[in-house]
Amino acid sequence: xxxAKRPRLIARTELRRRWRTMKGNTMQLLALAFAGVMxxxxxxxxxxxxxxxxxxxxxxxxxxxxEWARMAFVYGWIFVVGFxxxxxxxxxxxxxxxxxxxxxxxxxxxxxxxxxxxxxxWSAFFLTVGSAATVAFAxxxxxxxxxxxxLLTLCLLxxxxxxxxxxxxxxxxxxxxxxxxxxxxxxxxxxxxxxGYFALIFTNAFASVLEPIYRVLAPTPIDxxxxxxxxxxxxxxxxxxxxxxxxxxxxFVVVAIASLYRLAAWLWYADGVHITHExxxxxxxxxxxxxxxxxxxxxxxxxxxxxxxxARRSPISLSFALYPLIVLxxxxxxxxxxxxxxxxxxxxxxxxxxxxxGSLFALNVVGQEGAAxxxxxxxxxxxRSLVIGHVLSGALLIAPVTVxxxxxxxxxxxxxxxxxxxxxxxxxxxxxxxxxxxxxxGVVFPRFEAVSVSRSTKAIVPSxxxxxxxxxxxxxxxxPTVIAHSGIAGHALASVIGVNRLAIxxxxxxxxxxxxxxxxxxxxxxxxxxxxxxxxx
Amino acid sequence: MxxxxxAIETRELTKRFGTEIAVDGLDLTVDHGTVYGFLGxxxxxxxxxxxxxxxxxxxxxxxxWIDGRPVSERDSIRTSIGYLPEExxxxxxxxxxxxLEYFGRLRDLPATExxxxxxxxxxxxxxxxxxxxxxxxxxxxxxxxxxxxxALVHEPDVVFLDEPTSGLDPRAARTVLDVIAELxxxxxxxxxxxxxxxxxxxxxxxxGVLYEGDLVTEGSPAELTARMxxxxxxxxxxxxxxxxxxxxxxASESAPGNxxxxxxxxxxxxxxxxxxxxx
Numbered sequence: 001x002x003x004a005k006r007p008r009l010i011a012r013t014e015l016r017r018r019w020r021t022m023k024g025n026t027m028q029l030l031a032l033a034f035a036g037v038m039x040x041x042x043x044x045x046x047x048x049x050x051x052x053x054x055x056x057x058x059x060x061x062x063x064x065x066x067e068w069a070r071m072a073f074v075y076g077w078i079f080v081v082g083f084x085x086x087x088x089x090x091x092x093x094x095x096x097x098x099x100x101x102x103x104x105x106x107x108x109x110x111x112x113x114x115x116x117x118x119x120x121x122w123s124a125f126f127l128t129v130g131s132a133a134t135v136a137f138a139x140x141x142x143x144x145x146x147x148x149x150x151l152l153t154l155c156l157l158x159x160x161x162x163x164x165x166x167x168x169x170x171x172x173x174x175x176x177x178x179x180x181x182x183x184x185x186x187x188x189x190x191x192x193x194x195x196g197y198f199a200l201i202f203t204n205a206f207a208s209v210l211e212p213i214y215r216v217l218a219p220t221p222i223d224x225x226x227x228x229x230x231x232x233x234x235x236x237x238x239x240x241x242x243x244x245x246x247x248x249x250x251x252f253v254v255v256a257i258a259s260l261y262r263l264a265a266w267l268w269y270a271d272g273v274h275i276t277h278e279x280x281x282x283x284x285x286x287x288x289x290x291x292x293x294x295x296x297x298x299x300x301x302x303x304x305x306x307x308x309x310x311a312r313r314s315p316i317s318l319s320f321a322l323y324p325l326i327v328l329x330x331x332x333x334x335x336x337x338x339x340x341x342x343x344x345x346x347x348x349x350x351x352x353x354x355x356x357x358g359s360l361f362a363l364n365v366v367g368q369e370g371a372a373x374x375x376x377x378x379x380x381x382x383x384r385s386l387v388i389g390h391v392l393s394g395a396l397l398i399a400p401v402t403v404x405x406x407x408x409x410x411x412x413x414x415x416x417x418x419x420x421x422x423x424x425x426x427x428x429x430x431x432x433x434x435x436x437x438x439x440x441x442g443v444v445f446p447r448f449e450a451v452s453v454s455r456s457t458k459a460i461v462p463s464x465x466x467x468x469x470x471x472x473x474x475x476x477x478x479x480p481t482v483i484a485h486s487g488i489a490g491h492a493l494a495s496v497i498g499v500n501r502l503a504i505x506x507x508x509x510x511x512x513x514x515x516x517x518x519x520x521x522x523x524x525x526x527x528x529x530x531x532x533x534x535x536x537x
Numbered sequence: 538m539x540x541x542x543x544a545i546e547t548r549e550l551t552k553r554f555g556t557e558i559a560v561d562g563l564d565l566t567v568d569h570g571t572v573y574g575f576l577g578x579x580x581x582x583x584x585x586x587x588x589x590x591x592x593x594x595x596x597x598x599x600x601x602w603i604d605g606r607p608v609s610e611r612d613s614i615r616t617s618i619g620y621l622p623e624e625x626x627x628x629x630x631x632x633x634x635x636x637l638e639y640f641g642r643l644r645d646l647p648a649t650e651x652x653x654x655x656x657x658x659x660x661x662x663x664x665x666x667x668x669x670x671x672x673x674x675x676x677x678x679x680x681x682x683x684x685x686x687x688a689l690v691h692e693p694d695v696v697f698l699d700e701p702t703s704g705l706d707p708r709a710a711r712t713v714l715d716v717i718a719e720l721x722x723x724x725x726x727x728x729x730x731x732x733x734x735x736x737x738x739x740x741x742x743x744x745g746v747l748y749e750g751d752l753v754t755e756g757s758p759a760e761l762t763a764r765m766x767x768x769x770x771x772x773x774x775x776x777x778x779x780x781x782x783x784x785x786x787x788a789s790e791s792a793p794g795n796x797x798x799x800x801x802x803x804x805x806x807x808x809x810x811x812x813x814x815x816x
Contacts, residue, residue, distance in 0.1 A: 017630040100626030
């Protein structure tokens, strides 16, 4: 078999497998369709924008257009490397059946196939939309030579950017499997990275991160891609730099291939660090929460203690519950930037704390029992212990934090102390009741299959549908509190009704509390009935 | 460097993970056309040994050869080996036939020959009717069969099988055992790791028992049971239980025959001269 044939076969099979996986997953298909619908106007707008840009260039004599072209392609390269690297890290470098592949073909064939598969995926988008935009741009600029020049540049951008992304991802993965510290803290690093990413989005601070990278790359041959793309436009592109861009790509690809081979071998044949767990004391929970064991019945306390132990020993399994905290990123960054806490921040804390509290343990009461479900169902009154236990696990853990953070933020904000206290009551009731709200939803839309939450960890997390329904329910019951305590709406209500802000705030708290309790009680009854009558399929 | 002696040979093969010793100075010799039964309790180092012999893991110390070629030369030994890991190496999204064709192509088998072989194997394992269903829908036994065919379809000289009968019903298990016996008849070598002692007793020409990374005994099933010097009816299970018993006075005293020789040092490891095996 010719050397290139195996990577091609691996790439083709990878793409076929991914497509079949996607076809079999309604959520993924919907996401793809949604992305397509969202991208279509952008793509059409991009093509039209390219036409306008071409026309602008043709009519401009004073602007430093070649500098813009160079800068655009350097930023384009950074984009391809960044997202290519992310995809390589998260998706491409985790091939299934790696042992089977490595005992059949060389690691060079495997990494070649994986990179090729990614190149095909990227090219499918870049070279279709890119071709249309290229033609539109050339028509606008009135230069036919621009078409081959731009298309060639796009190809070179992908041919260098995707391998560079893989090299970065392989570097990170190699560090991760060799460093005990990185292995242990991988979840934390990824979480912080995610928070940082969203913080950049919310604060429009991308430029401050990209600018230094651009400054590093601008003096390198990456800057020459702009010259190649601009050949034929008559804006001062250097033919020498354009030829250099092609030569650089050839050299880069050769070096990249050698590096990919080496890094892939290091990664896939690495022993990796071995994280061993120290012997755990089985009475951890009982000794630490002795007071609780006196208050709760043994079965309920057992559920709470096990929930907390599992959470402590495998926090990554609960990472899904941190998604709501993303809504805190924007207000928190604003507070740090301005040095002031607005009236909105306590409300965001209340809302996200409530959201997390209910989703942490109570949103998949039946499913999260996993392999233990048959035994759990045969235990004494499992309906009572499971439902109440899981609700209490989240409430006892999160409600105190939510109440304290809400009250402190409320006091530091322009809210009066009584209003801050009203917010605190809301936080207490809502974060305690959200688990109850979640239980019924969780048993109606359970998930029994484990999903990968990290490279080495699988966990049974709530179904996406249950999470969505629960999120809507929590938002609805929280709405009166949010409206009553928000600056503009609260003030408007107070003016219209003719009472003070505290009365409005307390009313909002009361309405939310009644709503939350009613919905929570109904939901818990549904959960108890379902658990009591549950039969294994 | 190549050696033209044995199908598998290891010398002082050692694997350490940090301070933990998984395999400790393993010396093995497996002749061509034989079945080597590799036994040991969970965590003894069997899978690590197989991963070293299949080049998936680098040894910390020592050397190993497959068909006379060092395992460090991955590209040269890959064509000589077939490997069925404990978890069948299959892609859920492919059909059984697609899976086998994929690996056949990667192995560079000529198309017609590959199709004939795959058809034969599918027929042999009673999978013809299900060959075009996705592996997603396969039972554990069917996945195991596909994994086994995948390890054999290129007719490798040396086959490493990790629990090949796991999840198979008695009829399918019998087919697998017959296949293993036929492989050796045709000169192939089988390195068989399993917990099912009756399988080893039936098929293995030589049995090695690994315990805490050490090869604590080795020989033909008949030799091993004879060494026990116990009453009639001693089985391979008795041998296994005796040599893998907790190494301490109580355990060794309770073991029949020569098993008492496998007394441990205070550090929990057995020195070579204390092993009951004469290798």
